[in-house]
Amino acid sequence: MMNIQPQKDANHVCASLVPIFSQLEPKQLCQVSNLVQRRSYSQGEIIALSKDKAEHIYIIHKGQLRFFHESPDGKGQTLYYLRQGDFFTEPGGNHFRKFSPVKAVALEDTQLCLLHKSDLKRILQEQPDVGINILEAILLQLRQIETLVASLSLRNAEQRLAAWLYQRMTHSGTPVPQGIKITVPFSRAEIAELLGTTQETVSRRLSLIWLTSIAR
Amino acid sequence: MMNIQPQKDANHVCASLVPIFSQLEPKQLCQVSNLVQRRSYSQGEIIALSKDKAEHIYIIHKGQLRFFHESPDGKGQTLYYLRQGDFFTEPGGNHFRKFSPVKAVALEDTQLCLLHKSDLKRILQEQPDVGINILEAILLQLRQIETLVASLSLRNAEQRLAAWLYQRMTHSGTPVPQGIKITVPFSRAEIAELLGTTQETVSRRLSLIWLTSIAR
DNA sequence: CGAACATTTGACGGGCTTCAAAAGTCGTGG
DNA sequence: CCACGACTTTTGAAGCCCGTCAAATGTTCG
Numbered sequence: 001m002m003n004i005q006p007q008k009d010a011n012h013v014c015a016s017l018v019p020i021f022s023q024l025e026p027k028q029l030c031q032v033s034n035l036v037q038r039r040s041y042s043q044g045e046i047i048a049l050s051k052d053k054a055e056h057i058y059i060i061h062k063g064q065l066r067f068f069h070e071s072p073d074g075k076g077q078t079l080y081y082l083r084q085g086d087f088f089t090e091p092g093g094n095h096f097r098k099f100s101p102v103k104a105v106a107l108e109d110t111q112l113c114l115l116h117k118s119d120l121k122r123i124l125q126e127q128p129d130v131g132i133n134i135l136e137a138i139l140l141q142l143r144q145i146e147t148l149v150a151s152l153s154l155r156n157a158e159q160r161l162a163a164w165l166y167q168r169m170t171h172s173g174t175p176v177p178q179g180i181k182i183t184v185p186f187s188r189a190e191i192a193e194l195l196g197t198t199q200e201t202v203s204r205r206l207s208l209i210w211l212t213s214i215a216r
Numbered sequence: 217m218m219n220i221q222p223q224k225d226a227n228h229v230c231a232s233l234v235p236i237f238s239q240l241e242p243k244q245l246c247q248v249s250n251l252v253q254r255r256s257y258s259q260g261e262i263i264a265l266s267k268d269k270a271e272h273i274y275i276i277h278k279g280q281l282r283f284f285h286e287s288p289d290g291k292g293q294t295l296y297y298l299r300q301g302d303f304f305t306e307p308g309g310n311h312f313r314k315f316s317p318v319k320a321v322a323l324e325d326t327q328l329c330l331l332h333k334s335d336l337k338r339i340l341q342e343q344p345d346v347g348i349n350i351l352e353a354i355l356l357q358l359r360q361i362e363t364l365v366a367s368l369s370l371r372n373a374e375q376r377l378a379a380w381l382y383q384r385m386t387h388s389g390t391p392v393p394q395g396i397k398i399t400v401p402f403s404r405a406e407i408a409e410l411l412g413t414t415q416e417t418v419s420r421r422l423s424l425i426w427l428t429s430i431a432r
Numbered sequence: 433c434g435a436a437c438a439t440t441t442g443a444c445g446g447g448c449t450t451c452a453a454a455a456g457t458c459g460t461g462g
Numbered sequence: 463c464c465a466c467g468a469c470t471t472t473t474g475a476a477g478c479c480c481g482t483c484a485a486a487t488g489t490t491c492g
Contacts, residue, residue: 069366077369079362091355099359100366117348124344128337131347138354139307143315145361146295150285150316152368153293153412156447188471196369198449203472372479404439414481419440 018059018085020137023129032123036113047104047112054090056114063110067102068193078194079145081107087137092117152196158205160195165209234275234301236353239345248339252329263320263328270306272330279326283318284409294410295361297323303353308333368412374421376411381425 016029024032038061041047047065060082067079067088079102082088088104124131151160188199188206195202232245240248254277257263263281276298283295283304295318298304304320340347367376404415404422411418 069362069370071366071370075370077366079365089351089355091352091359093352095352095356095359099363102359102362121344121348124340124347128340128347131340131344131350132333132337134347134351135305135354136307136309136311138351138358139305140311142354142358142361143307143311143318145358145365146285146318147315149295149361149364149368149412150287150293152365154285154287154291158447196365199471200450200473201448204448207472415439416441416482417480419438420480423440 017061018087020087020130020133022133023127024123028123028127032115035119036115039112039114041106041110041112043106043109045106045110047106049088049090049102049104054092056116057087057089057120059087059113059115060084061111061113064107065104065110066107067104069100069102076193077196078190079148080141087134089117157195157197157201158208160197161191161202161205162209164191164195233277234303236275236303236346236349238349239343240339244339244343248331251335252331255328255330257322257326257328259322259325261322261326263322265304265306265318265320270308271334272332273303273305273336275303275329275331276300277327277329280323281320281326282323283320285316285318292409293412294406295364296357303350305333373411373413373417374424376413377407377418377421378425380407380411 021029021032036059037056041063062084064084065082065088067082069077069079071077120130151163155163186194188202192199192202237245237248252275253272257279278300280300281298281304283298285293285295287293336346367379371379404418408415408418
């Protein structure tokens with residue numbers, strides 16, 4: 001808001017943060033940046049993915065979003081957390097009608113860049129690598145959520161919790177003398193909504209895992 | 217096997233069946249067709265999605281596949297059924313290691329067309345619409361599987377079954393040029409593996425739904 | 433018919449949710 | 463520094479949905 005730097009510089013930073021545009025040259029990044037709209041959301045704000053948004057790709061320039069489903073009685077199921085540099089979009093046409101509504105909530109103050117799909121098409125023409133990048137990124141999301149399906153269906157709460165801890169250990173654990181340290185920036189309730197269970201069950205199963213592991 | 221028609225004609229049919237190539241002109245379709253490899257699978261054959269396949273896009277030229285996860289004790293969870301004209305692929309790099317293995321089984325004798333991602337990149341350059349088509353198609357898969365996650369987590373068996381029946385009722389058969397009828401086999405066991413439950417539960421809940429509905 | 437398979441129905445047990453209360457954690461202000 | 467309230471976490475108890483095992487009934491096809 002206070003930033004009155006030249007438009008081009010600020011925009012340049014925006015697109016360069018985004019992995020899917022990593023193959024673009026500075027000049028191209030600049031072109032992209034001039035195409036995007038910006039939107040800001042404050043912490044806690046709900047971003048309903050709806051009809052008018054199907055025409056854009058949404059890139060997270062700053063902040064963090066949690067995507068989730070909600071049941072009529074208020075229980076939530078987290079699908080993913082997306083951060084700076086990640087992107088998301090909706091299927092075009094009227095396909096969105098087929099599916100139950102996904103919601104997103106801003107966990108911090110968040111800025112999104114909106115790129116119209118018709119503009120994306122032009123970028124694809126100049127730099128097909130961008131298309132491959134987008135494809136690969138969505139495929140990762142797809143595999144991740146497929147794994148969640150299998151997990152919910154084929155494993156009990158303790159197995160899901162153990163698998164989740166293990167995954168966090170391997171991907172973001174730091175080795176310490178006692179073993180491997182994982183910092184879990186999630187409350188019991190948040191873990192529960194990731195794993196499709198309740199806070200009480202997470203608490204109980206976690207205490208069992210304490211017993212069989214060496215240190216907490 | 218008996219078909220000894222000129223290569224180009226047969227290939228032409230192949231690519232033209234595929235929605236993601238719908239914007240290509242006949243000449244381009246022909247070019248695409250010359251790039252693809254073919255593979256055949258007989259009914260019941262397992263197509264393990266693995267490392268060496270990450271470099272291709274797989275297009276179903278003929279037949280039907282069921283994608284699923286399997287637990288150590290043999291219970292299965294169906295992710296989707298894919299048919300003629302659908303496509304699938306694996307994330308490149310070493311990302312596949314992060315996820316539990318998805319398997320696919322051929323429900324009929326099936327032919328796949330393999331298109332290398334580097335070739336796809338060239339096609340994208342000439343016809344960026346193809347990129348958009350692929351994006352849209354995967355987004356639909358993503359939303360579909362997200363809905364399954366929510367369903368497994370937030371609904372009980374009866375609600376999942378009812379929702380599935382309703383969905384089949386509203387847009388059951390998708391009419392295809394050739395008049396391919398959806399003969400996806402739906403025994404109680406298969407419904408169970410779609411909805412993440414058991415045959416017995418499907419049978420029981422179904423009989424309850426009979427009572428409250430008008431006719432079977 | 434009879435065998436192989438699919439579906440229904442019964443009975444039981446266990447994991448999980450739900451409701452509820454106790455114990456722990458944290459920040460604020462007297 | 464401690465007390466207090468708000469919140470999170472733990473623990474308890476009860477009940478139910480659903481998975482499992484098993485047997486009976488229905489269906490299909492040679």
